[in-house]
Amino acid sequence: MIDLDIRQLQSFLVVARELNITRASARLHISQQTLSTQIQQFERAIGVTLLVRTSRGVLLTPAGVELERGGNVVTAELGELIERVRATDRGRLGRLRLACCPYATALFATEVADVMEAAVPGLEVELTTVRTPPEERELLISGDVDAAFMWLPLGDARFNHAPVRSDPRVVALPPGHRLADRGSVTLAELAGEPIIRPDIFLSEENLCHWIADPRPDGSAALLGPVVPKVEDCLMLVARGKGVWLAPEPLSRWIPVSSIRWLPVVDAPNSELALVWNADAPHSLVARMIAEVRKVTGWPEG
Structure with missing residues (x-):
């Protein structure tokens, strides 16, 4: 049985990802000479050439490509095995x-x-x-x-x-809304509608995605009321105080009879x-x- 050093395999996989000894050695926090020696020892152990040097870095041989493919699987499975062993030791x-x-x-x-x-x-x-x-x-x-x-x-x-x-976007409208009988809507058709916002957003970037701001034509979304809970959005929609944009799964888990859910065909997916x-x-x-x-x-x- 071939005596393999897992550290040498891991070093080779870093080189295979970077295709550059200098960058790979920096990632591994070892010298270029040490890394080159590890790769040479690994090649001698398995009896094949894994990579060749070029003026711009290194290239993998066909054997090196095959080892990279299988080596990633081996190291992932080894990591899982070690974790299971440690967990077993903890009961x-x-x-x-x-x-x-x-x-x-x-x-x-x-x-x-x-x-x-x-x-x-x-x-x-x-x-x-x-x-x-x-x-x-x-x-x-x-x-x-x-x-x-x-x-x-x-x-x-x-x-x-x-x-x-990846989830398509939908909008919640009250049943009597001018667009409620449509099969779908666009963001342009919602331009004059205030967007109700639950106070749940993680960042300004997060908020802008949810309310589709800016719109495809560069205009700003019309901001509506801010409410503390998602459920409050639907109450305000039902009362005609604005509309609510949400990922499509929410329309299935919150099927309110006083709300009409429509796909928004040009809103980016969530x-x-x-x-x-x-x-x-x-x-x-x-x-x-x-x-x-x-x-x-x-x-x-």
């Missing part, structure tokens, strides 16, 4: 604490938790529901949860995130993302991203 295989909001992502999170626990036997996915995205953010900051489902853009560089689902903090179990987060994307049909790559 449990693993736990992933996930936050979600009612209406917005709670039912979706339930489906995801079931899928994850089926895919990773012994894993426990612990769900915590909160009312607003700012509450999700506070749980991530405090470390009380590992990850959360939130719509982008976050406007907060403290967290990692990966989009997992991307739902898995968001996690620096201390989250990364191998479980990576596995969850992969499993969720299978559920949602998110395109590979």
